[in-house]
Every structure is written in structure tokens, then in C-alpha cells.
Amino acid sequence: MQNIPPSTLSNLPERIAYLTSFLNFTPTDVEYLHLAAPLVAPLIPAVVDTVYVKLLSFDITAKAFVQKQTGFSGKSLEERGGKVQSLTAEDEQIKFRKGFLTRYLAKLVEMNYDNEKDWEYLDNVAVMHTGQVGFRHRAKKPGLRVELIHMSALLGYVFDILLDAVVNHPDLDNGTKAGVLRALNKVIWIQNDLFARHYVVDEDTKTVPVGYAMEIKRGGENCTGTVEIAKNTLVLGAVVVLSMGVGLVRRWS
Numbered sequence: 001m002q003n004i005p006p007s008t009l010s011n012l013p014e015r016i017a018y019l020t021s022f023l024n025f026t027p028t029d030v031e032y033l034h035l036a037a038p039l040v041a042p043l044i045p046a047v048v049d050t051v052y053v054k055l056l057s058f059d060i061t062a063k064a065f066v067q068k069q070t071g072f073s074g075k076s077l078e079e080r081g082g083k084v085q086s087l088t089a090e091d092e093q094i095k096f097r098k099g100f101l102t103r104y105l106a107k108l109v110e111m112n113y114d115n116e117k118d119w120e121y122l123d124n125v126a127v128m129h130t131g132q133v134g135f136r137h138r139a140k141k142p143g144l145r146v147e148l149i150h151m152s153a154l155l156g157y158v159f160d161i162l163l164d165a166v167v168n169h170p171d172l173d174n175g176t177k178a179g180v181l182r183a184l185n186k187v188i189w190i191q192n193d194l195f196a197r198h199y200v201v202d203e204d205t206k207t208v209p210v211g212y213a214m215e216i217k218r219g220g221e222n223c224t225g226t227v228e229i230a231k232n233t234l235v236l237g238a239v240v241v242l243s244m245g246v247g248l249v250r251r252w253s
Contacts, residue, residue: 006204015197016119019190029183030113036180037109039172043165044105048098050161051154052089061154062087064146065094105158108187126151126195130209148199152192159188 008014055061063084111118131145198209
């Protein structure tokens with residue numbers, strides 16, 4: 001039996017070591033991800049377009065794109081005096097944001113999973129959505145705050161799109177499809193945990209994550225309810241995605 005002191009899980013390398021061990025994320029999974037790279041690459045533009053159609057179909061997720069985004073040189077919807085309901089996929093800032101998601105999806109199937117810096121990239125993807133303005137490039141910018149429930153839902157939606165694309169790919173045999181999907185599933189759930197660790201208080205260590213502190217600053221005592229909802233969302237999402245994975249394995253076994 002492995003001994004995992006709870007206090008070590010606040011350290012990113014230790015946390016990744018535990019997660020990859022628990023999920024049996026192995027070099028074979030990495031091989032499948034890299035194998036999928038040339039197959040996934042042509043699909044990414046369509047995946048990104050589909051994701052943004054979904055994000056813009058709810059005001060609660062679309063509002064994240066009203067403020068000016070770091071690195072965008074044009075005028076944001078807020079600066080133009082527009083309302084969130086007028087946002088479309090043709091908005092210049094939406095096109096700008098699509099570039100980030102494009103690079104992120106490509107990174108998932110290309111990154112060096114033995115490189116600590118690459119895991120830090122996935123961790124920073126989570127931090128940047130918490131409203132934390134500590135990043136050097138955002139030091140004088142308003143915080144970008146996206147609640148955990150939306151990030152978890154987005155990850156689930158992205159995985160569903162990728163699942164459909166892999167399952168229906170004409171050039172992959174069933175064994176390869178299963179390997180690619182199992183690997184993607186593990187990475188998505190590691191990413192989901194990296195989001196959670198910056199939003200949800202760890203009951204073992206009582207660590208107050210960046211996102212939780214930012215929510216206290218923004219909403220005071222009401223933040224407790226938000227965190228509880230986020231915890232429930234994670235549990236429900238885990239049940240749904242793991243059930244999908246079990247079904248696929250049974251189908252192809």
C-alpha cells in the first residue's frame with residue numbers, strides 16, 4: 001500500500017505523481033495521445049467552433065468574453081457598449097480566444113508528459129480562470145473569473161466532442177480508438193482536478209486555493225454555497241464520464 005501524506009498534494013509534482021499513479025496514466029497512454037496528434041489536428045478547428053457555439057448559447061458562459069482579454073488589441077464588447085446577448089462567433093475577440101483553445105487542444109496530444117513545465121502549463125490554465133491577477137501579463141488587467149461549474153461542464157463537453165470524433169474516425173481500428181479515448185479521458189480528469197485544486201478548499205490540509213480566496217474577496221460569505229455546488233458538479237461529472245468510459249471498454253472488449 002502506497003503512503004500518500006495529504007500535505008504533499010498541495011505540491012504540483014507530488015499531486016501529478018499521485019493522480020497519474022491512481023489513474024494508471026502510463027507511457028502507453030502517452031503513446032496513444034501522440035499517435036492521435038496527426039488525426040486530431042485537422043479536427044481541432046471544427047471542435048473549437050462547436051465549443052464556442054455552446055459557450056455563446058448561455059449568457060452565464062458568454063459573459064466571460066465581454067471584458068477585454070489579455071493580448072487582444074481591438075475593442076471589447078464592454079468597450080463598445082454592447083450587451084452580452086449581442087455576442088456572436090464573428091466577434092473579433094471571440095476569434096482571438098479561439099486561438100487559445102486551439103493551442104490548448106493541440107497541446108494535449110503533443111506535450112511531453114515527462115516534463116514538469118508542461119504540467120505547469122495545464123495548472124496555469126486553471127489558475128488563469130480563477131480571477132487571480134498575479135500573472136505578470138495580467139498585473140494591470142481585470143481578473144478573468146470563470147466559476148468551476150462552467151469549467152467542469154466545458155471539459156465534459158470537449159471530451160464528448162473528441163469521443164464522437166474518435167469513435168467515428170474511419171482510419172482507426174477499435175483497439176486504437178479505445179487506447180486514444182482512455183488516454184484522453186485520464187488527461188481530461190487530471191485537468192479537471194487541476195481546476196478543482198484552485199477553487200475548492202482541501203479538507204485534509206485546509207489549504208485555501210487561489211480561486212476560493214478570490215471568491216471570498218468578490219462575494220463574501222456567499223462563496224460557501226458556490227463551492228458546495230462546485231463539489232457536487234465534480235462528483236456528478238465524474239459519474240457521467242466514467243460511465244461513458246466503462247461502456248466503451250465493454251463495447252470494444
